[in-house]
Amino acid sequence: MRSCVLAILTASALLAAVDFNTQIRPVLVRECLGCHNADKATGGVAVHSRDAITRGRAVTPGKPEASLLYLLLELKPGQPKAMPPGKQLPQAERDAIKTWITEGAPWPEGVTLSAGGSGKKDEKATVEQLHARIAKQASERTQADMKPYKATIPHAGVSFDMVPIPGGEFTMGTPDSEAGRKKDEGPQRKVRIDPFWMGKFEVAWDEYRLFMFANMAKEDVNKDEVVDAISRPTRPYVEMSFGMGINGYPAISMTQHAANKYAEWLSAKTGHFYRLPTEAEWEHACRAGTTTPYSFGADASQLGEYAWFSGNTDGKYGLVGKKKPNPWGLHDMHGNVMEWTLDQYDPKGYVGLSNDNPQNVATQPYPHAVRGGSWMDAAAQLRCGSRVASDPSWKQQDPQLPKSIWYHTDAQGLGFRLVRPLKVPSAEQMQKYWNNGVHDEP
Amino acid sequence: MKTGALLAGAPMLMQSAPSKSIKVGLVGCGGRGTGAAAQALKADDYSELTAVADIYQERIDDSLGRLRRAAKDKVKVEPNKMFVGLDAYQKLIDSGVDVVLLATPPGFRPEHLRAAIQANKHVFCEKPIAVDAPGVRHVLETVKMAKEKNLSLVAGFCWRYSNFIQAAFDQLQKGAIGDIVSYYGTYYTSPVKPMPPESTRPAGISDVEWQVRNWYNFVHLSGDGLVEQAIHTADKIAWAFQDKPPVSCVAVGGRQIPNGIGNIYDHFEVNYLYPNNVRAFLGCRQIEGCYNENADYILGTKGALTIGRGPLPRIEGQTTWTFEGPKNDMYQHEHDVLFAAIRKGEPVNDGDRMATSTLLGIMGRMAAYTGQMVTWEQALNSQERLFPEKLDWKGSFAVSPIAQPGITKLG
Numbered sequence: 001m002r003s004c005v006l007a008i009l010t011a012s013a014l015l016a017a018v019d020f021n022t023q024i025r026p027v028l029v030r031e032c033l034g035c036h037n038a039d040k041a042t043g044g045v046a047v048h049s050r051d052a053i054t055r056g057r058a059v060t061p062g063k064p065e066a067s068l069l070y071l072l073l074e075l076k077p078g079q080p081k082a083m084p085p086g087k088q089l090p091q092a093e094r095d096a097i098k099t100w101i102t103e104g105a106p107w108p109e110g111v112t113l114s115a116g117g118s119g120k121k122d123e124k125a126t127v128e129q130l131h132a133r134i135a136k137q138a139s140e141r142t143q144a145d146m147k148p149y150k151a152t153i154p155h156a157g158v159s160f161d162m163v164p165i166p167g168g169e170f171t172m173g174t175p176d177s178e179a180g181r182k183k184d185e186g187p188q189r190k191v192r193i194d195p196f197w198m199g200k201f202e203v204a205w206d207e208y209r210l211f212m213f214a215n216m217a218k219e220d221v222n223k224d225e226v227v228d229a230i231s232r233p234t235r236p237y238v239e240m241s242f243g244m245g246i247n248g249y250p251a252i253s254m255t256q257h258a259a260n261k262y263a264e265w266l267s268a269k270t271g272h273f274y275r276l277p278t279e280a281e282w283e284h285a286c287r288a289g290t291t292t293p294y295s296f297g298a299d300a301s302q303l304g305e306y307a308w309f310s311g312n313t314d315g316k317y318g319l320v321g322k323k324k325p326n327p328w329g330l331h332d333m334h335g336n337v338m339e340w341t342l343d344q345y346d347p348k349g350y351v352g353l354s355n356d357n358p359q360n361v362a363t364q365p366y367p368h369a370v371r372g373g374s375w376m377d378a379a380a381q382l383r384c385g386s387r388v389a390s391d392p393s394w395k396q397q398d399p400q401l402p403k404s405i406w407y408h409t410d411a412q413g414l415g416f417r418l419v420r421p422l423k424v425p426s427a428e429q430m431q432k433y434w435n436n437g438v439h440d441e442p
Numbered sequence: 443m444k445t446g447a448l449l450a451g452a453p454m455l456m457q458s459a460p461s462k463s464i465k466v467g468l469v470g471c472g473g474r475g476t477g478a479a480a481q482a483l484k485a486d487d488y489s490e491l492t493a494v495a496d497i498y499q500e501r502i503d504d505s506l507g508r509l510r511r512a513a514k515d516k517v518k519v520e521p522n523k524m525f526v527g528l529d530a531y532q533k534l535i536d537s538g539v540d541v542v543l544l545a546t547p548p549g550f551r552p553e554h555l556r557a558a559i560q561a562n563k564h565v566f567c568e569k570p571i572a573v574d575a576p577g578v579r580h581v582l583e584t585v586k587m588a589k590e591k592n593l594s595l596v597a598g599f600c601w602r603y604s605n606f607i608q609a610a611f612d613q614l615q616k617g618a619i620g621d622i623v624s625y626y627g628t629y630y631t632s633p634v635k636p637m638p639p640e641s642t643r644p645a646g647i648s649d650v651e652w653q654v655r656n657w658y659n660f661v662h663l664s665g666d667g668l669v670e671q672a673i674h675t676a677d678k679i680a681w682a683f684q685d686k687p688p689v690s691c692v693a694v695g696g697r698q699i700p701n702g703i704g705n706i707y708d709h710f711e712v713n714y715l716y717p718n719n720v721r722a723f724l725g726c727r728q729i730e731g732c733y734n735e736n737a738d739y740i741l742g743t744k745g746a747l748t749i750g751r752g753p754l755p756r757i758e759g760q761t762t763w764t765f766e767g768p769k770n771d772m773y774q775h776e777h778d779v780l781f782a783a784i785r786k787g788e789p790v791n792d793g794d795r796m797a798t799s800t801l802l803g804i805m806g807r808m809a810a811y812t813g814q815m816v817t818w819e820q821a822l823n824s825q826e827r828l829f830p831e832k833l834d835w836k837g838s839f840a841v842s843p844i845a846q847p848g849i850t851k852l853g
Contacts, residue, residue: 041642051500056644109503213632216731235632237671239734243751315752315764376753396771399600400473401480401508410769412753 018100020108027093029113030122031084032069034229038112048114050107064101073097124431126229130268131427133226137271138424143167143195146422148329151270155218158206160199162420163329167195170284171291173350173385178293180380184387186349192356193284198277199417201320201331202339203262205241208251211262212236217269227268233258233406242412244316250337250415252317256368256390257439258406259340259416264434266418273425274418275433278359279343279369279387281419286372286384288328293383295326295333300379307335309382313375317413334382337415338374342433345369345389361432365441366390374413392441405439464784467493467539467563469531469554471505475545477773478566478598479505482543483513485777486785490516493523493537495530497654497835502526528835535561541784544568547657548665549829552577556584562591564784566777568598570673570800573665575824578801585793594789596780597796599677603779604772606765610747610755611681618757619742622720625679626739628750629672629726634658637702649838659704660841661807662828666706668695668810669803672726676806677799678738678749679714679722685795687818688714688722688802695810697844699729705844712806724806813847826853 018024028047035042038052045068046052053059057068064070073094075082082088100106140146146164153159173188174181210217212233219227233254240253254262256276263274277285292298296306304311306326308318321331333339343360345367353360362368367389373382380386394408408414425433464486468479471494483489491509496502502524509517525533531554535542542558544551544567552572558565565588572578588595601607614622635658643652657663664670695710709727716722737750745759757763783790805821808814830839 041644044642044644046644049500049504051498052644055647109507111507112504213730235634235730237631237634239631239736242753243735243737244753315754315756393771396769396773399477399773401476401505401512402473403477 018096018103020100020106023093023096024100025111025113027089027097031089033113034122037114049112050105053107054105059101059105061105062102064098067101070094070098070101123435124427126226127264127431127434128427129226130264131430133271134267134273135424138273140422143422146195146197148200149197151272153207153210153217153266153269155222156210156216158210160203160207161201162197163200165196165198165281165285165328165419167193167422169193170287170289172280172283174293174383178383178385180293180383181385182387184345184347184349185385187351189350189355191280191284191358193281194357195422196277196281197420197422198281198285198330199419200325200329202250202337202415202417204320205246205249205251207266208254208262209246211265224268227265230265230268231261232265233261234404236407238409240407240409244412245319248319250317250320250332252337252413252415253408253411254340254414254416255404255406255408255439256340256342256436260434260436262416263418267430272420273430274420275430276340276342276416277419278357279341279371280358282339282341282371283384285328285330285419286326286333288326288330290327290384293385295384296324303334303379303382307332307373307382308375309335309373310376310378317375333372334384335373335377336375337372337413338370338377338388339372340414340416341369341371342436343369345387347389362436362438365438366392370414376413403441405441463488463490464541464781465490465492465539466541466543467491467495467534467537468505468543468545469495469534470544470546470568471496471501472545474568475543476505476508478543478545478568478777479509480512481774481777482541482566482781483509483516484774486781489541489781490518492518492520493525493534493539494519495525495534497527497530497651499524499526528833532557535563540564541566541780547654547663548670549573549577549657549663552580552584552829555581559584559588559591559593559595562593564594564780566596566598566780567796569600569677569796570665570669570803571597571796572800572829573662573669573804574826574828575801575804575821576827577829578797578804579822581793581800582797585791585797588793589789589791592787592789593791594780594783595791595793596776596783597792598776599674599792599796599799600772600776601674601678602681602792602795603770603775605767605770605775606755607678607749607772609765610749610757611678613757613763614682614740614742614747615684618745618761618763619740619747619759620744621742622682623741623743624720625682625722625741627675627679627722627724628735628737629675629724630733630735631671631726631728632730632734633699633708633728634667634671637704639702648834648836650833650835653839653841654833656704659701659706661706662830662839662841664706665804665828666710666807667708667728668710668712668724668726668807669800671728672710672724673800673803675724675726675736675738676802679724680795680799680802682740683716683720683722685798686716687798687822688716688805690715690815690817691805691809692815693806693810694847695807696847703841705841707810707844710806710810712809714802714806808852811845811847812850812852814852816852820852824853 032047036047060066072083148163172191173186325331344362370388394411395403397409542563637659691714693712695707697708712724714722740747749755754765809816
């Protein structure tokens with residue numbers, strides 16, 4: 001019985017005049033998913049899965065005339081219940097949906113729709129709106145215009161500090177002679193970097209929790225449709241600071257995807273473009289014009305003045321900004337929490353990468369490059385050139401499959417800070433920075 | 443090590459032991475069940491998934507899609523071994539599997555566990571194992587049957603399989619902090635799966651289906667937050683007291699934040715009395731925007747063991763100790779132990795302690811719901827049956843009103 005039904009479905013999918021992935025899915029995501037999804041099923045209708053779309057009245061497989069999805073699309077704009085609100089879809093798209101329903105609404109196994117990982121609104125449209133907001137506000141044009149600044153997250157009374165990082169050339173990687181050097185820290189080469197601002201401190205729970213909990217950011221009473229369209233972390237099952245403290249302490253255990261979405265959210269909240277640093281930008285900022293293992297020299301015995309690390313912590317991280325800064329005014333680049341970068345980690349080092357603002361663009365969920373060492377690490381791992389590769393074991397406390405795209409519960413020394421490049425990128429580039437495309441791991 | 447080679451040379455294996463492959467069936471294809479299946483497939487070179495059961499075909503499809511991405515060659519579920527409906531578990535058990543993974547909402551658990559053991563299956567059973575005392579007693583009988591049949595039964599009280607928590611409790615049992623004076627355990631978190639508004643209820647689904655979809659919010663399905671989530675803390679308390687029962691408990695609890703038609707509380711604080719006037723306190727809360735903490739503070743006559751303040755447990759006092767070395771993957775370890783036991787023909791059985799830990803939570807809930815002091819015997823012998831004898835998928839089930847201390851009677 002079942003095998004017979006499956007066989008028919010499979011056959012119809014093979015012979016189908018309509019292809020779900022190229023013709024149906026984009027329309028559902030673009031036009032319907034924003035109001036009819038797993039979290040919010042307006043009118044009791046949701047379209048994110050075949051279960052959802054056939055459970056209500058949206059789609060009766062085989063019967064377009066008994067499917068709201070088809071019927072309401074055919075109504076002229078302005079008629080009651082016409083969908084999508086305020087416009088009518090092109091004839092070709094409506095025809096495709098009708099044919100698809102007639103064919104039994106085939107849906108690939110295991111597919112759940114989400115918009116750019118957000119499950120909400122079309123990510124591209126959101127980023128375009130956001131880009132327009134940012135482009136309007138950007139006033140600095142040259143490196144000379146760049147000053148340190150303090151910005152406040154609206155309605156929350158929480159601020160953060162950014163300091164300018166000069167552009168120019170620096171030597172990335174460590175010399176063979178450096179004590180503690182590992183093979184992945186080279187080959188050394190000259191790299192050119194464009195100017196940017198960087199967070200003076202690691203992102204603290206004070207800021208990050210506003211992103212985790214919309215009500216703490218008072219977004220329920222201060223609606224902003226762009227902010228609202230950005231996906232946010234699911235509520236954690238456990239207490240994410242593990243009792244190490246919140247106020248003034250660094251946020252930890254977030255995935256790179258979560259850090260990217262925080263950057264997008266902060267950009268929407270403040271009107272400036274923020275993102276994670278590339279690995280090259282991070283090392284440039286950490287070295288701050290120096291060439292020694294640490295930005296204060298080579299003497300690891302001084303490390304305690306500059307960093308929280310295994311030598312001076314007692315089972316927990318430290319408050320951000322309590323240690324001496326590097327020559328460019330950045331605190332805790334060495335230690336406290338190791339920090340996310342955008343890059344895919346390559347154990348072979350920097351072979352084959354550009355010398356001009358290099359970035360090893362991610363194509364796999366693991367590993368990504370993490371820098372700076374943490375409160376749990378020994379001195380050698382805090383060196384400017386030392387690298388860590390993200391690992392699936394960082395999610396081993398997550399018993400579910402799929403595992404959360406938001407938490408690395410087992411990486412309790414993992415955090416991040418953001419940069420703001422002087423040159424505002426295009427909307428398309430912004431979308432790539434904020435969506436690594438590989439957050440949904442197998 | 444864990445291959446069929448060992449098996450080939452092994453003498454007489456128990457009747458239900460597989461010849462080479464170990465066929466696994468998954469009951470409940472949500473996120474946890476799918477995760478458990480992935481771990482089962484990793485735990486043995488020749489484990490394979492051959493049957494799945496859920497109330498929705500779509501969830502089965504989602505789950506199998508995920509599992510094929512994780513372990514393609516070991517997912518061998520023919521379409522006629524995908525079972526849908528409230529009776530799907532029985533069809534799965536009858537489909538020729540060797541191991542059954544039970545990962546549905548807990549209300550169903552006693553019945554599912556009994557059916558699996560009756561049919562001579564080894565079982566991985568998620569926590570908690572019941573939502574009421576009749577369910578616990580039913581499970582205790584089943585556990586006895588499993589022992590008689592030499593079947594393995596591993597429970598999803600995962601901290602028992604964590605190397606760093608095990609090490610901490612080893613220290614405790616060795617007397618590193620002397621005799622226990624008090625135990626304070628916290629489970630203060632954000633809400634888990636809150637009840638969606640009725641406006642989002644899809645047209646045409648029955649009350650029972652709507653409740654099962656939102657099972658966490660109904661005491662007959664989840665057991666409430668204390669029994670479903672904070673049960674991990676109850677389990678650690680039980681562990682600290684060597685799985686011996688307390689004398690009695692009193693508790694406070696209630697709900698501050700409205701939660702639609704759900705009937706569970708959002709906070710509890712339980713005070714357990716152990717012999718010799720030793721006390722254990724368990725606090726749990728699921729309210730957004732509050733102070734969160736998941737920790738255990740165990741005071742002894744010679745020092746204190748603290749878990750959950752920082753990533754590693756530590757002992758301070760006459761001796762100091764902390765865990766060193768890498769933490770294991772406790773969820774994987776549960777399945778590694780289960781499958782190794784099956785291969786060796788040396789059954790493991792977590793049954794008694796999983797029942798004790800679950801009843802510890804149920805007892806606290808009874809005390810909070812009624813406002814009465816509850817003894818261990820009262821809890822164990824309680825006739826209050828929350829999960830119905832029969833659930834009709836198309837029917838309705840009248841949800842009991844949220845409990846009111848002083849008014850709600852001890853059942």
